[in-house]
Amino acid sequence: MTLLSHTWQFFMAHPSQVWRATVQQLYLVAIPMALAIVLAIPLTILSTRIRWLYGPVIGFANGLQTIPSLALLALMIAIGMGIGTFPAIVALLLYALMPIIRNTYVGIMGVDDGVKDAARGMGVTTWQMLWIVELPLALRVIIAGIRSALVTTIGFATLAALIGAGGLGQLIMEGMGMASNSIVLAGTIPAIILAFLGDAIMGKLENVLTPRGLKG
Amino acid sequence: MAKMLEFRQLSKKYPGTVSPAVDNFNLDVEQGELIVLIGPSGCGKTTTLRMINRLIEPSSGTLIVEGRDYRTYNAVDLRRRLGYVIQRIGLLPHLTIAENITFVLKLSGVDRTSRQKRAIELLEMVGLEPAEYLDRYPKELSGGQQQRIGVLRALAHDPDIILMDEPFGALDPLMREQLQEEFKRLQQNVAKTIIFVTHDMDEALSMADRIVLMRDGGIVQVAEPEEILRHPADEFVASFIGRFRVLRQASEVSVGEVMLTGPVTIGAHQGLAQAMELMRRRRVNTLLVRDTTKTFIGMVSQASVRHHFEAGETFKVSMIAEMPQKTLKPDDTALTAMHQMLEGNDLELIPVLNDDGKLMGLITRGSLVGLLGDALRVAAEVDPSSRSSEGAS
Numbered sequence: 328m329t330l331l332s333h334t335w336q337f338f339m340a341h342p343s344q345v346w347r348a349t350v351q352q353l354y355l356v357a358i359p360m361a362l363a364i365v366l367a368i369p370l371t372i373l374s375t376r377i378r379w380l381y382g383p384v385i386g387f388a389n390g391l392q393t394i395p396s397l398a399l400l401a402l403m404i405a406i407g408m409g410i411g412t413f414p415a416i417v418a419l420l421l422y423a424l425m426p427i428i429r430n431t432y433v434g435i436m437g438v439d440d441g442v443k444d445a446a447r448g449m450g451v452t453t454w455q456m457l458w459i460v461e462l463p464l465a466l467r468v469i470i471a472g473i474r475s476a477l478v479t480t481i482g483f484a485t486l487a488a489l490i491g492a493g494g495l496g497q498l499i500m501e502g503m504g505m506a507s508n509s510i511v512l513a514g515t516i517p518a519i520i521l522a523f524l525g526d527a528i529m530g531k532l533e534n535v536l537t538p539r540g541l542k543g
Numbered sequence: 544m545a546k547m548l549e550f551r552q553l554s555k556k557y558p559g560t561v562s563p564a565v566d567n568f569n570l571d572v573e574q575g576e577l578i579v580l581i582g583p584s585g586c587g588k589t590t591t592l593r594m595i596n597r598l599i600e601p602s603s604g605t606l607i608v609e610g611r612d613y614r615t616y617n618a619v620d621l622r623r624r625l626g627y628v629i630q631r632i633g634l635l636p637h638l639t640i641a642e643n644i645t646f647v648l649k650l651s652g653v654d655r656t657s658r659q660k661r662a663i664e665l666l667e668m669v670g671l672e673p674a675e676y677l678d679r680y681p682k683e684l685s686g687g688q689q690q691r692i693g694v695l696r697a698l699a700h701d702p703d704i705i706l707m708d709e710p711f712g713a714l715d716p717l718m719r720e721q722l723q724e725e726f727k728r729l730q731q732n733v734a735k736t737i738i739f740v741t742h743d744m745d746e747a748l749s750m751a752d753r754i755v756l757m758r759d760g761g762i763v764q765v766a767e768p769e770e771i772l773r774h775p776a777d778e779f780v781a782s783f784i785g786r787f788r789v790l791r792q793a794s795e796v797s798v799g800e801v802m803l804t805g806p807v808t809i810g811a812h813q814g815l816a817q818a819m820e821l822m823r824r825r826r827v828n829t830l831l832v833r834d835t836t837k838t839f840i841g842m843v844s845q846a847s848v849r850h851h852f853e854a855g856e857t858f859k860v861s862m863i864a865e866m867p868q869k870t871l872k873p874d875d876t877a878l879t880a881m882h883q884m885l886e887g888n889d890l891e892l893i894p895v896l897n898d899d900g901k902l903m904g905l906i907t908r909g910s911l912v913g914l915l916g917d918a919l920r921v922a923a924e925v926d927p928s929s930r931s932s933e934g935a936s
Binding site for chain 1: 596620629630696
């Protein structure tokens with residue numbers, strides 16, 4: 328209990344520091360996630376059309392996932408990107424690709440052939456097939472992929488402090504440096520809250536975006 | 544009458560295959576005709592159908608759709624001019640019934656109010672209450688209802704030609720028959736030109752204005768149903784219409800051809816209450832008892848099951864299963880079956896077993912009477928003396 332009250336005291340004493348770290352953390356999550364979505368979804372849609380593309384695309388994304396997250400950050404320095412926010416964002420982005428790519432592909436390929444055949448036979452264009460048939464029907468699976476990427480990214484983002492990208496990881500590292508558990512917690516608790524919030528929001532979004540005809 | 548479709552040496556050969564899927568298909572289809580394409584699987588009937596709306600591009604030959612070569616249409620425009628119904632139904636699960644019915648109208652940019660009006664009109668046409676269906680989703684409907692909507696969807700934009708690929712093939716027999724009847728009534732009103740693919744000869748005979756019988760990508764015979772029954776072009780056609788070989792003697796027809804397949808059976812380990820329930824549900828008064836390997840064990844009558852059930856017995860049906868005095872083999876002749884049936888006084892049915900004692904089917908009085916009736920009718924038609932006696936009466 329004393330630990331928690333110390334943590335609380337730290338929050339009270341340094342609200343702007345905690346707040347700044349949290350906002351940095353949000354950037355470290357939002358930017359790579361947005362980029363990963365913008366990159367992964369079109370690329371995957373393309374590979375549902377040009378099938379041989381999927382092998383290399385998912386292989387690349389899978390390969391990145393096998394690199395330990397810490398090593399991936401170190402790698403960013405090794406390949407000459409240096410330290411700071413930019414290499415961290417790149418690393419986080421690369422790490423977020425796989426679940427989005429996988430789920431987008433599974434979602435689109437999972438659309439019933441009968442539905443697609445009927446739609447094509449009724450005269451939908453290639454674009455309409457994507458926009459009014461495949462994407463709405465795959466949306467739930469795609470959102471689930473984004474959701475799992477998001478949760479991983481929020482966790483991983485605390486490590487970004489190791490290459491000087493700031494964020495809540497910065498607080499945790501400072502706490503460790505000063506052997507102060509309360510400061511470590513001051514970084515950890517918001518990180519956990521963010522992860523829960525992100526997951527809950529995505530869950531809600533998944534529900535809202537699932538067409539009524541597909542629920543239940 | 545105007546020709547709606549003209550097939551001219553239409554062929555399709557898939558790369559890497561030796562023989563063409565469709566080979567030199569020639570046919571003229573008049574307006575308002577219902578043409579059934581039928582044949583064994585792989586005969587090219589579906590390929591032919593899918594070439595009409597360019598889901599498959601022909602390799603050679605051509606097709607004239609409403610007076611214009613198919614290649615002069617944009618594929619998407621062509622499809623929006625046609626109706627399309629498939630076995631897998633393919634309603635869009637995320638759209639309401641109203642949106643599904645008017646899907647093509649939406650693609651063509653028809654406004655919402657007109658679409659809604661059209662959906663209501665069509666639902667009423669098949670006796671479905673619009674208020675109840677318009678805003679529901681496909682998965683809330685049974686398979687039969689879904690395909691009703693599938694058919695309405697093909698009518699919504701009032702196409703002249705409708706393509707139907709085994710539309711009722713996935714439905715259970717009862718529902719299939721119901722939809723066939725409904726569709727025939729519908730067709731009497733709308734008089735569309737319809738190309739209908741099936742592998743079910745009963746369906747072909749009952750729906751078709753003309754039947755196109757296909758084999759190995761080619762046409763074997765094009766004729767009206769009556770004509771195809773009377774004068775099958777060759778042995779293949781004759782065997783394809785199989786059970787309608789009414790001209791043969793009862794001594795030539797085998798039990799295997801006329802027996803009812805899929806009789807109501809019950810597993811030997813089931814209880815009496817289960818047997819009662821099964822008989823009630825399937826409306827039969829005799830159950831055939833079989834073990835897990837489908838080996839026939841005997842029969843139980845409703846009276847016997849009821850008697851033991853009411854006496855409070857708890858044993859399994861196999862306890863009261865009785866082996867009938869008579870059984871048949873699939874290659875016995877129908878004549879033998881008739882004799883057997885006549886010999887056993889109260890016999891209502893005879894199980895058909897193979898050499899291993901496994902249950903293959905069932906001969907009932909009804910199935911034999913059907914055979915006799917057909918034979919007599921044909922005899923009356925071919926024998927002038929019986930016709931004159933009919934006239935005298």
